[in-house]
Every structure is written in C-alpha cells, then in structure tokens.
Amino acid sequence: MSAERRRRKDLAHHQAIETGRTRLFLLATLMMLAFLAVGVRLIELTLFREGSEPRIANATPPASWQTERADILDRNGEILATSLRTASLYADPVRVLDPQAAARALARLLPRANRKEILERLRSKRRFTWIRRHLTPQQQYAVNRLGIPGLYFQQEEHRVYPHGHLAAHVVGFTGVDNRGLAGIEKSFDAALRQGSGPLRLSLDIRVQHILADEIGKAMRRFQAIGGSGVVMDVTSGEVLGLVSLPDFDPNRPGAASPDAMFNRATLGIYEMGSTFKIFTAAMALESGKATLDSVYDASKPIRIARFAIEDYKPKNRWLSVPEILMYSSNIGAAKMAKDLGATLQQDYLSRLGLLSPPALELPEIGAPLAPYPWREINLLTIAYGHGLAVSPIQLASAVAAVVNGGISRPATLLYHAGAPTEGARILSEKTSEQMRRLLRLVVDSGTGSHAAAEGYLVGGKTGTAEKNDANGYAGKGLRSSFVGAFPMQAPRYVVFALLDEPKGDKQTYGYATGGWVCAPIVSNVISRMAPLLGVAPIDEEAPEVERQMFIEIHEQEKRLASF
Amino acid sequence: MTSFARTDTSTLSRWWWTVDHWMLAALLLLIGLGVLATLAASPPVAERIGVGSLHFVERHLSYLPLAMGTLFFASLLSPRQARRFAILVFLGALVLLMLLPFIGAEVKGARRWIWIAGLSLQPSEFIKPGFAVLAAWMFAEHRLDQEFAGRAISIALYFLVVALLLMQPDMGMAFVVSATWCVQFVMAGLPLPWAALLLSLGIAGMVGAYFAFPHVALRVDSFLDPASTNSYQVTRAMEAFGNGGLFGRGPGEGHIKETIPDAHTDFVFAVIGEEFGLLACLLIVSLFAFILLRGFSRMMREENLFILLATAGLLLQFALQALINLASTVSLMPTKGMTLPFISYGGSSLLALALTMGLVLAFTRRHSRFRGKF
Numbered sequence: 024m025s026a027e028r029r030r031r032k033d034l035a036h037h038q039a040i041e042t043g044r045t046r047l048f049l050l051a052t053l054m055m056l057a058f059l060a061v062g063v064r065l066i067e068l069t070l071f072r073e074g075s076e077p078r079i080a081n082a083t084p085p086a087s088w089q090t091e092r093a094d095i096l097d098r099n100g101e102i103l104a105t106s107l108r109t110a111s112l113y114a115d116p117v118r119v120l121d122p123q124a125a126a127r128a129l130a131r132l133l134p135r136a137n138r139k140e141i142l143e144r145l146r147s148k149r150r151f152t153w154i155r156r157h158l159t160p161q162q163q164y165a166v167n168r169l170g171i172p173g174l175y176f177q178q179e180e181h182r183v184y185p186h187g188h189l190a191a192h193v194v195g196f197t198g199v200d201n202r203g204l205a206g207i208e209k210s211f212d213a214a215l216r217q218g219s220g221p222l223r224l225s226l227d228i229r230v231q232h233i234l235a236d237e238i239g240k241a242m243r244r245f246q247a248i249g250g251s252g253v254v255m256d257v258t259s260g261e262v263l264g265l266v267s268l269p270d271f272d273p274n275r276p277g278a279a280s281p282d283a284m285f286n287r288a289t290l291g292i293y294e295m296g297s298t299f300k301i302f303t304a305a306m307a308l309e310s311g312k313a314t315l316d317s318v319y320d321a322s323k324p325i326r327i328a329r330f331a332i333e334d335y336k337p338k339n340r341w342l343s344v345p346e347i348l349m350y351s352s353n354i355g356a357a358k359m360a361k362d363l364g365a366t367l368q369q370d371y372l373s374r375l376g377l378l379s380p381p382a383l384e385l386p387e388i389g390a391p392l393a394p395y396p397w398r399e400i401n402l403l404t405i406a407y408g409h410g411l412a413v414s415p416i417q418l419a420s421a422v423a424a425v426v427n428g429g430i431s432r433p434a435t436l437l438y439h440a441g442a443p444t445e446g447a448r449i450l451s452e453k454t455s456e457q458m459r460r461l462l463r464l465v466v467d468s469g470t471g472s473h474a475a476a477e478g479y480l481v482g483g484k485t486g487t488a489e490k491n492d493a494n495g496y497a498g499k500g501l502r503s504s505f506v507g508a509f510p511m512q513a514p515r516y517v518v519f520a521l522l523d524e525p526k527g528d529k530q531t532y533g534y535a536t537g538g539w540v541c542a543p544i545v546s547n548v549i550s551r552m553a554p555l556l557g558v559a560p561i562d563e564e565a566p567e568v569e570r571q572m573f574i575e576i577h578e579q580e581k582r583l584a585s586f
Numbered sequence: 587m588t589s590f591a592r593t594d595t596s597t598l599s600r601w602w603w604t605v606d607h608w609m610l611a612a613l614l615l616l617i618g619l620g621v622l623a624t625l626a627a628s629p630p631v632a633e634r635i636g637v638g639s640l641h642f643v644e645r646h647l648s649y650l651p652l653a654m655g656t657l658f659f660a661s662l663l664s665p666r667q668a669r670r671f672a673i674l675v676f677l678g679a680l681v682l683l684m685l686l687p688f689i690g691a692e693v694k695g696a697r698r699w700i701w702i703a704g705l706s707l708q709p710s711e712f713i714k715p716g717f718a719v720l721a722a723w724m725f726a727e728h729r730l731d732q733e734f735a736g737r738a739i740s741i742a743l744y745f746l747v748v749a750l751l752l753m754q755p756d757m758g759m760a761f762v763v764s765a766t767w768c769v770q771f772v773m774a775g776l777p778l779p780w781a782a783l784l785l786s787l788g789i790a791g792m793v794g795a796y797f798a799f800p801h802v803a804l805r806v807d808s809f810l811d812p813a814s815t816n817s818y819q820v821t822r823a824m825e826a827f828g829n830g831g832l833f834g835r836g837p838g839e840g841h842i843k844e845t846i847p848d849a850h851t852d853f854v855f856a857v858i859g860e861e862f863g864l865l866a867c868l869l870i871v872s873l874f875a876f877i878l879l880r881g882f883s884r885m886m887r888e889e890n891l892f893i894l895l896a897t898a899g900l901l902l903q904f905a906l907q908a909l910i911n912l913a914s915t916v917s918l919m920p921t922k923g924m925t926l927p928f929i930s931y932g933g934s935s936l937l938a939l940a941l942t943m944g945l946v947l948a949f950t951r952r953h954s955r956f957r958g959k960f
Binding site for chain 1: 828859864868875878888894912913917
C-alpha cells in the first residue's frame with residue numbers, strides 16, 4: 024500500500040467519522056427533544072389533571088335479585104313482608120361415613136339440636152332427611168367447615184315480617200313451604216309468587232301503630248278481653264289501619280293462640296249498638312219520613328211482645344231527631360224506624376253494605392248475621408243496633424258513606440293513592456251534610472264528648488251493646504265502641520274503635536260505655552295521626568265553622584250546637 | 587471490594603479502569619428500580635391470573651443474575667471480541683427465528699417464543715443487537731473501502747430480518763430494527779437526498795402497516811379518537827398519573843395495577859406514576875436520556891467508524907424502546923406493546939437488553955489501541 028493511498032484513505036476515514044459525528048449530534052438532539060416531550064407530558068398528566076373518581080366495588084344490580092315471593096309494602100313503601108334467602112341443611116344418610124361423629128359435631132354446632140335425634144336421622148335408610156331448615160350464613164359456613172360428606176344445602180327462602188305483631192292480621196303469614204296461609208299472604212298468594220313486583224297496601228304503618236298503641240293501652244287500662252279498630256279514607260275506601268287485639272307474631276305463627284289469630288276487625292261480627300242510630304237517622308232523613316224538626320215521643324218505654332225498649336238515661340219527654348242522637352235514645356230511634364218500615368230499613372241497610380259480606384281483600388271475612396224473618400221487633404231493635412251483627416270494617420265503611428257525601432265505596436287494602444274510586448250513591452248530598460252536623464253535635468254536646476280532638480272537628484257516635492249468648496242478654500258485660508270521622512266540615516277519615524268487655528275505672532266513674540272508654544281512643548288516634556296525614560287543625564270556634572255545623576234543636580229551647 | 591491499581595493489568599482491573607463508570611452506575615440504578623417496580627406492580631396481576639402473588643417477582647429475580655452476568659461478560663470483551671460475539675448471537679437468533687414457526691410457543695396470539703432450559707426466549711429480542719453490530723460493520727467497511735460490497739450485504743440482511751419479523755408479526759421490533767438501520771445508514775454517509783427518500787419510505791411503511799394489519803389500525807384509531815374504541819388501559823393509565831401527582835400515593839397505594847392486565851409489563855410506568863409520583867417518573871426518564879447522551883458523548887471522541895455506528899445503533903435501540911413505551915403510556919402515540927427497558931417485568935427482554943448494554947459498555951471503554959481500522 025503506497026503512502027499516497029494510505030494518506031487518502033486516512034482522509035476518507037476522517038471525513039467519514041466527521042460526517043458520522045455531525046449526524047450523531049443531530050440524532051442526539053432529536054432524541055433529547057423526544058425525552059423532553061415525555062417529561063413535559065408527565066408534568067401535565069400528574070400536576071394538571073384530575074385523578075380518577077374513587078373506584079367502588081361493582082355491586083350486583085338489585086334488579087337481578089329475584090326472590091320466589093314478592094315483598095309486601097305499606098302505602099309509603101315500608102316493608103311489611105319480605106323474603107330472605109337461606110340455606111337448609113339435609114343429609115343423604117348413605118353417604119355419611121361416620122354418623123356418630125357427624126351427629127355429635129352437628130349437635131354442638133346447631134342451637135337447640137338433639138344429638139340423638141340427628142343420629143337417628145343419619146342412620147335411617149332413606150336417601151334424604153332434613154337436619155335443620157333455614158340456617159344463618161354463619162351456621163352454614165360452620166357446617167361447611169366440618170367437611171362431613173353426605174351433608175348438603177338446599178337454597179330456600181324464609182319469609183320475614185320486620186314489623187312483627189303490628190300488621191299481623193292484615194299481612195297474614197306463610198307456612199314452611201312459603202305458601203300464604205292467612206291475610207294478604209293468602210289472598211294474593213298467586214300474585215306474590217308470580218314475582219310481578221312488590222305488592223303495595225293501603226295500610227300506613229304509622230297510623231297502624233298509633234291505632235294499635237291506643238287500643239292496646241285502653242285494653243290494658245279497662246281490662247278488656249279484646250279490641251279492634253279501623254282507620255279508613257272516606258273518599259277512596261282505603262284502609263290505613265286495621266287492628267285486632269290480641270294479635271300474634273307472623274314470624275312465629277305456630278306459637279299463637281286461636282284467639283290471637285282471630286281477626287276481630289273483619290271476621291268478628293258484633294251487634295254494634297247505638298252507632299246504628301246513625302243509619303236509622305240517615306235513612307229517615309233521606310226517605311223524607313223525618314226532618315231535623317221531627318219529634319218523637321220518648322216519654323215511656325216501648326213494650327212489644329215480651330220485651331221492653333228503654334233508654335239508658337231516660338229523658339221521659341218528646342225528643343227531636345238531634346236530641347235522639349245526642350242523648351242516644353233507643354226509644355226515639357225505634358220510633359223513627361217504626362215510621363220507616365222494615366222494607367225501607369232493609370233496603371237502606373243493604374245499600375250501606377251491612378247485609379252482605381264486605382269485598383275486602385282478606386280471606387278472613389265474616390258474613391253479617393241478619394234476622395230471618397225480619398219481624399217488627401227486629402225492625403225496632405236494629406234501629407239502635409241490636410239484632411243485626413256486622414263486622415267493624417263494615418260499620419266503618421257504612422259510616423264513611425254517610426259522611427262523605429252519600430257515596431258508598433268498597434273498603435280496600437290496596438293502595439289507591441287516596442284517589443276517589445267508583446262508588447254508588449246511597450244518600451243525597453243534603454242528607455249527608457245534615458248527618459255531619461248531627462254527628463258533630465254528638466261530640467260537641469252529647470254522649471261522645473270524650474272523642475273531641477281540639478282543632479280536628481271530630482264528629483261521631485258512641486255504641487254500647489250488651490253481650491249476649493244463647494241465653495239472651497244476661498249481663499255478660501259490654502261491647503263498647505265509638506265511630507268517629509274528622510274534620511266534620513269535609514270529612515277525610517273514619518276512625519273506629521271497639522273494646523270487648525271493658526271494665527270502668529275510677530276516672531270513668533265505673534262506666535264502661537263507648538262514650539267513656541272508646542271515645543278517648545278515637546280522640547287520641549286522631550290527634551296523633553292527623554299531623555302525619557297532613558290534616559291541618561282549624562279554629563273550631565271560627566264563625567264560618569260554627570255556621571257550617573249549626574243545628575236547631577226543637578224542643579223547649581233552641582240552641583247552637585257549638586255552645 | 588478489591589481495589590484495582592491502575593498498574594494492575596489483569597482483565598478485571600483493565601475493565602474497571604476503562605469502563606464508563608457513570609453509564610454503569612446509571613444502568614445498575616435502572617435495574618434496581620426495575621426490581622422495585624416489579625415488586626409494586628406485579629402481585630395483583632399474578633393473583634388475578636391465579637399464580638402466587640410473588641410469582642413475577644421471583645421470576646424477575648431469577649433472571650436478574652443471568653442478566654447481570656450477561657451485562658458484565660459482554661462489557662469485558664474487546665471491541666473485536668464484542669463484534670464477533672454479536673455476530674454469533676445474530677446468526678443464532680436468525681436460525682431460531684426461521685425455526686420459530688415450527689418450534690415456537692404461542693402466547694397471546696403471536697408465535698414469538700421458544701423455551702430453552704426453562705427460560706422463555708424471544709429470538710427477535712436477540713437478533714436486534716446482533717443485527718445493529720453487523721450492519722454497523724458492513725456500513726463501516728463499505729465506507730472505508732468502496733470496493734467491499736458491505737452496503738449491499740447490509741441491505742440484503744435488513745430485508746431478510748424485517749421479513750422474518752413481519753412474519754411473526756412483530757411490528758414494534760420491525761420498527762425499531764428499521765429505524766436503527768436507517769440511522770446507521772445515514773450516519774455512514776448516505777447522501778441527504780437519499781436519506782430524505784428513506785424517511786419517506788419509512789412513513790409510507792407505517793401507513794402501509796395501518797392498512798395491512800388490523801390490530802395496528804385499531805390502535806391508531808383508538809389513539810386518535812379515544813372515545814370511539816376501547817382504549818381502556820390508556821384511559822386508566824392517564825388517571826393513574828393524575829392520582830399520583832407530585833409525590834405519588836405511596837408504595838402499594840395505587841389501584842391501576844388492579845384494573846389493567848399489563849400493569850407489570852407495558853404499563854409499569856403508570857404504576858410508578860401512581861405510587862411514586864412525578865419525581866420518580868422524571869428520574870427514570872432522565873436516566874434513559876442520560877444513558878443515551880453519555881454514550882453519544884463518548885462517541886464524539888471516537889475515532890473508529892465501526893464503533894461509532896455500532897454504539898449509536900445499540901443505544902438508539904435501547905432509547906427507542908424506552909421512548910416508545912414511555913410515549914404510549916403517557917398517550918403521546920398509539921400503544922405499542924413494548925416493555926420499558928430494565929423496568930418492566932420480562933425475562934427475555936431483560937437478557938437481550940443486558941446483552942445490548944453490555945456491548946455498549948464494551949464499545950465505550952477507553953481503548954486507545956483500537957484506532958482506525960482493526
């Protein structure tokens with residue numbers, strides 16, 4: 024290799040290196056720009072961007088939760104009955120290797136378990152035997168941990184009634200196989216099992232609680248053997264409260280006595296006593312046989328056949344229609360009925376729904392007990408509530424029709440949002456309006472004064488019936504009641520309360536009549552429930568209200584009802 | 587540690603006094619951070635796929651001595667030995683790459699892996715540094731002796747390698763190999779008009795990839811319009827950086843690793859961002875930039891064209907891989923399945939990178955005896 028060639032080659036190499044370096048520098052610059060871009064982007068992302076929302080665990084959408092029996096709700100969505108998924112433990116005895124050890128382990132694990140009984144089951148020759156129904160998840164886990172072959176779980180559902188006693192007679196209960204055996208659970212068994220969403224009742228659990236609370240307190244105070252109550256919306260027939268005491272825990276229906284299971288509000292039928300005078304007066308006024316000015320001779324008892332119809336506190340004079348209600352005169356009511364005649368009486372009673380079973384959505388419905396044949400004596404006694412037995416729900420329904428403008432609507436336990444339902448007119452607006460004044464008069468100045476609830480313009484009628492048995496009315500004790508409605512210038516709710524065999528105490532001067540023992544219940548229930556239901560109190564002595572409630576009492580003196 | 591006197595002429599001592607301490611330190615720091623990152627990011631992924639929670643950590647740590655050994659061994663070599671070694675690696679990887687369709691194992695839809703002695707290896711990872719060294723040699727020889735057909739050989743080899751990579755298909759690897767090869771070509775004195783032509787060919791190639799490969803098209807589309815298609819991992823990664831802020835949420839406090847499948851590999855940087863914050867991220871980016879610049883600055887005083895080209899190519903591969911991973915994690919470009927060098931979990935890639943950087947260390951050693959042609 025010549026020196027010249029080497030020199031040229033060195034030069035070429037030098038040039039090549041120089042080119043390489045220049046271009047390497049260019050490359051380095053480009054790469055640095057790229058790294059710089061990443062750095063700037065990092066600053067933007069970390070410092071100038073919001074982070075993510077805190078992540079929450081994915082919840083299973085509640086829609087996919089299907090139980091084999093739908094919930095029952097009150098009108099505000101409060102759960103009255105719901106289903107819990109549980110596991111029930113059963114065994115295939117053939118696969119259990121060591122029944123002795125298994126029985127011992129299970130008896131230790133399950134409360135109230137009997138080792139011998141489990142052992143017997145595990146030694147049986149069958150391929151299936153229940154060990155325990157409805158285990159808690161903890162118990163299921165513990166059983167699984169035992170690792171005993173031959174034990175299996177069956178997924179089941181367990182019906183739970185969170186309010187326990189409170190709505191037991193309405194909601195009812197189910198058996199161990201989850202079929203409805205009473206109440207709404209029974210009457211809507213098919214619908215609930217179809218799983219077409221929860222069933223919403225007209226019941227308001229708050230009103231139910233108030234009603235049960237007040238009736239229960241009165242029962243204890245007056246040592247009554249039973250009680251019942253109804254709160255009903257007069258414009259829709261919706262039942263907001265339905266109480267029958269004593270009651271039971273639907274979570275454990277097996278432990279209840281037959282008496283506690285008996286629904287006194289719908290299945291029990293009773294001679295209601297003087298509350299029937301409401302209907303007698305209403306039909307007399309509606310038929311035109313009487314006006315508010317009519318007077319009847321109540322100066323002496325009526326003698327018919329072997330009976331004598333007497334007044335509880337006789338006035339021994341002629342009484343006007345308002346006075347008959349005010350003083351609750353049996354003689355006066357009987358005389359009014361006599362003018363009316365049996366046919367008209369039957370006709371009106373039938374239209375008021377008092378002669379046929381009510382169409383309430385419960386299986387426990389009592390049919391009224393009416394006399395046959397309908398003699399004159401029946402005509403006279405039914406006028407003041409004896410000789411015809413009806414259930415509390417029927418009575419409340421009929422009173423609602425009398426005060427709501429004269430339209431009869433079937434009582435219902437299903438939610439209607441308080442909207443008026445289809446109804447049949449049975450009284451004129453005018454008669455209904457007159458009846459409202461009369462009922463207000465009873466509370467304002469008559470036997471029902473203990474039902475007053477300041478501001479709510481309560482009207483109503485007492486009822487006290489002597490209990491009878493096969494041997495007749497023989498001082499077996501009383502069945503006292505009060506039916507009220509409020510506010511009387513435009514009634515919204517009917518409240519009914521009944522006590523079975525109450526005993527008067529010192530504060531009632533020994534009296535156990537409806538006016539003394541049941542009217543206060545209605546008063547308390549109304550003062551407690553009205554604020555919850557949005558009924559505003561009014562000034563009962565405002566001129567406008569007094570004018571609306573004004574009634575003339577024809578006799579020796581004229582007077583204002585609200586004096 | 588034994589101290590080395592400068593007069594000591596043993597191999598180890600010579601190595602210690604000639605190797606680039608700063609680059610070595612940066613590499614070791616990076617490897618250490620990689621262990622931390624794998625510890626942070628991989629347990630939830632491991633639990634999700636049903637292996638022990640420390641599965642990936644254990645595998646990473648078991649690869650680590652091998653990687654360190656490779657790095658050290660390669661850096662001990664003289665430039666001539668390094669070149670021979672790299673070419674051997676290239677030939678071995680080439681053979682494996684050609685055999686891959688017959689002996690490869692399929693992972694996530696691509697046939698890229700073979701199993702050797704219990705290690706899963708990706709031949710394409712190893713052909714990369716080998717090819718960079720070989721191409722550099724060919725370019726340098728041709729540049730110094732125009733009669734030698736080095737350029738033609740290089741072009742032919744390039745098409746062979748890229749064809750093999752596209753057959754897999756491994757777009758990312760093909761891109762890195764192409765970019766490196768083009769840069770080497772240009773640095774070896776390719777006239778600028780030709781360089782411009784190469785650049786436009788490269789762009790045409792990427793556009794062609796968009797239309798030829800559906801998965802490429804999908805990724806580009808979801809980058810251009812994140813709302814239209816499924817860009818789940820990228821969106822989560824963006825949020826992770828936002829959650830992290832300046833100092834991060836603290837080790838173990840991040841959540842992105844629980845929600846995305848590639849938290850320990852392609853998206854490990856987002857995990858770091860969420861748990862250790864901006865400062866840690868900037869440290870890592872700076873380390874990559876530092877290693878690249880350090881290597882390049884060494885080359886500014888290099889008198890040997892082959893070493894210049896080879897080192898530039900190897901460093902460019904390393905930096906490009908890092909850049910592509912970083913840029914796609916912070917959503918500056920479409921996602922490309924590429925690991926973050928030394929930080930991501932990935933046994934095969936760790937070994938290949940150790941080999942690459944070992945060769946870089948070997949070439950950047952002070953070696954005054956290797957001036958000019960050797």
